[in-house]
Every structure is written in C-alpha cells, then in structure tokens.
Amino acid sequence: MDGGFLGFLENNAIYIVLLIVLVVWLGIFLFMLNTNKRLKEIEKEMKGK
Amino acid sequence: MARKVLLFVLMAYVIVSGIAYPIVPHPKAWYEFPIIPGLEERAKIIFFHVPTAWLSVIAFLMTMFYGVKYLRKKNMDDDAKSLAALQLGLVFTILATITGSIWAKFNWGTFWNWDPRETSIFILLLIYGSLIALRSAVENDDKRARLSAVYSIIAFLTVPFFIFIMPRIMVGLHPGSANDDNAGPVVDFKMNINMQMVFYLSLISFTLLYYWMWQLRYKAIIIKDKLSKRLI
Numbered sequence: 001m002d003g004g005f006l007g008f009l010e011n012n013a014i015y016i017v018l019l020i021v022l023v024v025w026l027g028i029f030l031f032m033l034n035t036n037k038r039l040k041e042i043e044k045e046m047k048g049k
Numbered sequence: 050m051a052r053k054v055l056l057f058v059l060m061a062y063v064i065v066s067g068i069a070y071p072i073v074p075h076p077k078a079w080y081e082f083p084i085i086p087g088l089e090e091r092a093k094i095i096f097f098h099v100p101t102a103w104l105s106v107i108a109f110l111m112t113m114f115y116g117v118k119y120l121r122k123k124n125m126d127d128d129a130k131s132l133a134a135l136q137l138g139l140v141f142t143i144l145a146t147i148t149g150s151i152w153a154k155f156n157w158g159t160f161w162n163w164d165p166r167e168t169s170i171f172i173l174l175l176i177y178g179s180l181i182a183l184r185s186a187v188e189n190d191d192k193r194a195r196l197s198a199v200y201s202i203i204a205f206l207t208v209p210f211f212i213f214i215m216p217r218i219m220v221g222l223h224p225g226s227a228n229d230d231n232a233g234p235v236v237d238f239k240m241n242i243n244m245q246m247v248f249y250l251s252l253i254s255f256t257l258l259y260y261w262m263w264q265l266r267y268k269a270i271i272i273k274d275k276l277s278k279r280l281i
Binding site for chain 1: 053056057060061064065068069261262265268269272275
C-alpha cells in the first residue's frame, strides 16, 4: 500500500487504536446520555402518580 | 448538559493526547512526552491504568461513607448509594487489573506475576467480591443494608494497606516498589509538564465520569426498589 489514508494507517497502527478508543468512548457517552434521559422520565412519571 | 459536553471533550482530549502524542528523548514541542526509564512507549498506560486504580479507591471510600451514613440515619437511599459505589468500585478494580495485566505482558513478559501490586489488587477483588456475595445472600432489606454497611467499614480499613503501603514496602516488579532502580515517583520527577497536565486531566475526567456513572446507578437502584415494592 503506497500513500493515501490507508497507507498512513498501515504504517501508524497507533491511530487505528486511537480511532477505536474514540468510537468506544462515544458509545459509552451516548449510552449514558440515553440512560440519564430515561431515568429522568421514569422519575417524573413516578412523582406524577 | 454543558457539564456533560465538557466531560466528553475532556475525555476525548485525554484519549487523543494519551495515545497519539509521541514519546521522544528530548521533548521540545508542547505535545511531546519524555522517555521514562524502564517504561518508554509503555508509559502511556499511566493515563488510563492509574485513573482506574484511583477510582476504585474513591469508590470503596464512598461505599464505606454511605455505609456509615446508613448506620446513622437508617435511610435505604444511602444503602443504594453505597451499593452503586461498590459495583462501580469493582468494575474499576477489574479494569485496573486488566489494563495492568496487558501492560505486564509487554513489560515483564507474562500477564500475571504475583507481584505485590497484583497480589494486593487480587485480594481487594476477593474482599469486595465477597461483599456482593454477602448482599445477595441476605433477603431482608434492613439486615442486608446493616451487614453490608458494617462489612464495608471493615473492608475499607484494608484498602490503604493494600493500595498504598504493601506494594511500596515490598520488593516487586511494579514501578514504585521497594527495589525500583528508577527510584522516585514517576509523576513528580519523570514526567515533564505536558505529560503531567494530560495525567491530571485524565484523573479529573475519569473522576467526573465515575461521578456521573454513580449518580445514574444509584438512581436506577432506587427506582428499581420502588417499582418492585409497588408490584408486591
């Protein structure tokens, strides 16, 4: 593989690790935001009853 | 919401800098880290492994704190807070063990060496794993909360010894052991200011993440309890 983005990644595998870790962090963050929203809705519903 | 976005950006910065910033013999640029003798490129684990170990101590301290609070006020919400801290403490202890173990494979040649630091974290896992087992063995809510609170106080007495004392006074492979040739704390003497900044930012962002996780977890436990009582 010569040149280009894939060639760069092939020679610098640490950036693949970086990409994977960033995707995992984004996933955890979105999951927590979603859980936070759901918990607030349930709390609101329970207070209403 | 602004605080959550700040946490996201902080953690993303720690991930990018912790993984991608280069380690060079004589750092000059603001993004370069120095070589730490004996660790070299493997020093990058500091940004992820140390905060997980730090959070396990914070979580076990909170387990005890809310245990004491429960014993004083007999409020079941305090028991839920103590349980949430316990669960997260175990998660972060397991993460510290796994990240440390992977690092050990590349630094020492094997995943597990029964080094004093590894032995102490293994004993802590057993101590706090037993607390989870104890909780699941008692059906009565008040009795479970009372026993768990007392156990968490006794268990936390061992934490300073296993985390801060034993691995430092015994001969071992882990940096900071009694026979460490590169004597002296890694953070104060071996890191340059750039590395220290990323390290402290990492501690802050992991602590904020833990705090958010703990809030979500204890709220979930309280809601679950209330709903199950309504159903009964």
